[in-house]
Amino acid sequence: MFIESFLQATVAGLTVGAIYGLTCVGLALIFGIMRVINFAQGDFMMVGMYLAVGLSALLASAGLAAPFVAALLVAPVLFIAGALLHRFLVSRTTGLQSVGLSADGHQAQLILTLGIALVLQNGAMILLGSTPLAVVSPLSSSAWEVPLMYDDFSTLFLNKARTIGAVVSLGVALVLFRLIRTTHLGKSLRASADNPEAATYMGIDVDRAHRIAFGLGTAVAGVAGGLIVLSYPVQPFVGTEFVIIMYAGVVLGGIGSITGAFWGGMVIGLVQQLSILVLPLQLQNTLVFLVFVLILLLRPQGLFGRSVERA
Amino acid sequence: MLKVENLEVRYGGSQALRGTSLEVRAGELVAVVGPNGAGKTTLFKAISGTVPATGRVTFEGADLLAMPAKRRAHLGIAHVPEGRKIFPSMSVLENLEMGGSTDAGRAGRVRAFERIFAMFPILAERRAQLAGTLSGGQQQMLAIGRALASCPRLLMLDEPSMGLSPVMADTIFDAVREIRREGGVTILLVEQRVTDALEDCDRGYVLEGGRVVMSGPPSELSPEKLRRAYLGM
Secondary structure (H helix, E strand, O other): OHHHHHHHHHHHHHHHHHHHHHHHHHHHHHHHHHHOOOOOOOEEEEEHHHHHHHHHOOOHHHHHHHHHHHHHHHHHHHHHHHHHHHHHHHHHOOHHHOOOHHHHHHHHHHHHHHHHHHHHHHOOOHHHHHOOEOOHHHHHHHHEEEEOOOOOOOOOEEEEEHHHHHHHHHHHHHHHHHHHHHOOHHHHHHHHHHHHHHHHHOOOHHHHHHHHHHHHHHHHHHHHHHHHOOOOOOOOHHHHHHHHHHHHHHHOOOOOOOOHHHHHHHHHHHHHHHHHHHOOOHHHHHHHHHHHHHHHHOOOOOOOOOOOOOO | OOOEEEEEEOOOEEEEEEEEEEEEEOEEHHHHHHHHOOOOOHHHHHHHHHHHOEEEEEEEOOEEEHHHHHHHHHHHHHEOOOOOOOOOOOOOHHHHOOOOOOHHHOOHHHHHHHHHHHHHHHHHHHHOEHHHOOOHHHHHHHHHHHHOOOOOOOEEOOOOOOOOOHHHHHHHHHHHHHHHHHHEEEEEOOOOHHHHHHHHOEEEEEOOOOOEEEEOOOOHHOHHHHHHHHHOO
């Protein structure tokens, strides 16, 4: 009996963790790579959740695939929104302009993104009200049943919506890893993050690189939101519930590592779901942060962080 | 090739350059020396466009100050910044690829990389290693290699020997001499090791308090005059 619930919680942890992982990848692009402290990341996700609700209603004719197509369609919309936000607001506190500022402009970023978060939250409140919305899909309330071989009656339930969501998350994350690791664009983003001044001397357009990274990070948050809204209802302040998890995942994985951020989110999902076995539901996040503190005590640079600053 | 006229740079209240003028002709090695705070690094940054400046800077006739910083590298100007400023979280090879992002660098990548690896075999050996884990001297080699990857016509070196052991500094100077011997690249060098810099250059400028106080071929920059510029005595 215990083995069954343990496996069940592990599977739930892996599927939730994959989506958390994707939200962390989005933040890793903005915070880990571009070193922009972004308080509004959870609220970008909230916007993605609302957009996905609307889009899947429009796409209803696509049948069961509609919510997932909707989640992916959020990406281009939020990419453009993120890039514009960067172009007109965030860029004033980042990049080359911030090199000489005190604390590299972090205080300005903090206040700015906190302001964006407040505008998004209260804007959503005015426009959409406080009633929680969710994507209604038959997949959310049905499961694949995997019989466990060690006896005749134990079965593992895989929630269909969450499992497909996890697979889509993994796919989106893999595409991003490849983009960042192997393409010239990805390398320019990393160079602009490592040293904006030197990147300029290479003829790289640092502002453009930051704008693209910010757009990508926003888009990823939106896609993750579109997947989460299948099993978690959206309301204007849902972002604050997730933004802490995102930062924890990025720090856990190691700042600057996109792959690490994904695994950081995965660890958080797993711990959260496994804690249900031993702790009351309300204490889920307590255990998450206990594990967080323990891992950082043992590996201050995070799971995948490399201490590269030597010179 | 490069002409700087009446360049002025202000940081907040203080003035780093006060009407600096100098000229670099094609094929030359020009050295800029001067005490700390004379404005040498600021001069380079103004040419590259990472500090706002007034005056006139032309590179082969093109007005640099009217052009955004990101375009200037594509004209054939490579800047090896003070303190190397390699990309620590990227591999040696990726650092070189970034240097080769310029229009000329993309076209001439294969030959440029062969040349860099022949000059600094250690970079070829460590091509997959993270640049941040290299020693200081190796990082300086990488910074120079990264600049060469852009296939530049003007190479600006800002204190390439800074923070290096004397032996390593000699290695770096040998590399600079080799680049010069191979030809095709004009060099503008800022250096603290005044004797080395002036020994090799065609012409030198002595910068003090943001102004050129002396200039000419090395023979005219006598030790007594230099001492006066540096120590005021």
